[in-house]
Amino acid sequence: MSQPLLRALQGEVQAVPPLWFMRQAGRFLPEYRALRAKVTFEQLLYDSDLAAEVTLQPVRRFPQLDGAIIFSDILVILDALGCQVTIPEGGPRLGRTLDQIPLDQPLDERVFEPVQAAIRKVKAQLPPHVAMLGFAGAPWTLLAYGLEGKGSKTWSRAKAFLHAEPVKAMAWLDRLADAAARLLNLHIEAGAQAVQLFDTWAGELDPQDYAQFSLPSAHRALAQVTAAPTLFFARTGYLPQALETMPCQGLAVPWQVPMAEARQRFPRMALQGNLDPVSLLAGPEVATRKARQIVEVMKGHPHVFNLGHGLLPETNPDTLAAVIEVVKGK
């Protein structure tokens, strides 16, 4: 009998929803900060013992979690393409942008070996009810970082490139889709039981560009992942109806979208989400009230409880514990 999280992705309605949290392995945990104080972020990423440890930290602290997402970063794919990614405090920096790299540059899969090793190590230690999760960045999000060379407020360079060089942009999006699919499949080979594709910058595109560039390339990536269920998180303030035909089993709903609306508009899919991460900063009373409402609205539909975006570093772990208790009905 498979884990509750996987059963939800298979379309099973459960009395108590499985749950995990985006960015559950990270800065909001004192034990993470203690470890991170001793090593660089890159060491955490590329040392499989450290990555495994960080992945397991939230599972140890919150035994009711139903998923363990491997500690990694969406930019490892750009690193494997030669972008020389570093992730200092101020956010990612690329030594070379994608326009300086040939389109047929081979993907250096050795870059992915530590994360595969980490998945194997975590898997060996996970309690049986916890599903192992892998992930990758979606093609448009990778292209956006790959062209800007760092985070951006407007992503104007990347957006201009889509229009100035549409053929090249489409070719890169295909390439990045294949790379993302390859990474997700490597995660699955190493032991991931479900995987999530993150289109973090989907909401930066206007509806037309989103439909032309972001959705088809994410579709191409997800279609190549068939050995485990897939979740798709397109971070936008709305959810275009076209998502209903994406080749995935679960849709992660951003916090801006009411779950009742998502449930009505995406009847085919398991839905994941969608508590506003900022609500956890308002303390346990507010956060649990909002969590309870989401659980209530989703009764009778396959549901994975989660946030509608990643946990914020300033979250109090006790507030998260209170939310977990409420969702688990104890």
Added chain:
Amino acid sequence: MSQPLLRALQGEVQAVPPLWFMRQAGRFLPEYRALRAKVTFEQLLYDSDLAAEVTLQPVRRFPQLDGAIIFSDILVILDALGCQVTIPEGGPRLGRTLDQIPLDQPLDERVFEPVQAAIRKVKAQLPPHVAMLGFAGAPWTLLAYGLEGKGSKTWSRAKAFLHAEPVKAMAWLDRLADAAARLLNLHIEAGAQAVQLFDTWAGELDPQDYAQFSLPSAHRALAQVTAAPTLFFARTGYLPQALETMPCQGLAVPWQVPMAEARQRFPRMALQGNLDPVSLLAGPEVATRKARQIVEVMKGHPHVFNLGHGLLPETNPDTLAAVIEVVKGK
């Protein structure tokens, strides 16, 4: 016969849509930067000659503009409530936050006198086809700044306050709604022919909090403005259907929402928008193509051409000129 912009807000369908641009008086213009180099931002705000000059700069450069929005800042209301607002390069800073100010603190309307004087000066110099526009910040956006004391990535302090002190929050939102209405009416008394309410941080609230706190307070503000047509800009990635019943004549559509969808869902109102400001950074070819599509979609509906958010400082004025030519069909 009134100006094209006002006729659109009265529901008139025009063969060529009137147009103006959010943040048209600002940093993207070399003539603005030249003036700004010599004075502080506060001097521009509170010296009526300087504010009038900055308001007129885009009208002189682009004679086809149909609206001149007075140069001011949404935070003048907080200044009039004693928050001691300064606006250095890094963004606004408040000397005192709203929780340090009594709810019955009188609104110091002398703070608004320079902007009223500026409106009168601009009005005397405007070409007859150009409508004079006033504006104010919406209650939730003012409360958010008022509680944080500066800009924020998460607005977590303000959002937590809504739940920790809902009665006080509602009282402040009412107070700020009345202040915003008062300012808009003062703009109208001074000569503004239409006014826009800006709910810049509406999209930071989850749908429930938005419906509970932001919408009703904006409604209260708009309902008190009857001497001139009103426009409402709620900056969210989606447009809740409840906007259809707001007491305003025009709805400013964010760039994330397709105009065709807005037209279908908000049949009662004139619609303003909604070119993505980043598309202007991609050069005239991309920007004019997207502008033309918006004009095409809006044929047969009362339409004010504009952006879906403010002009970016790095915009090339020549690209804006190209967009104007295309919208005006020349």
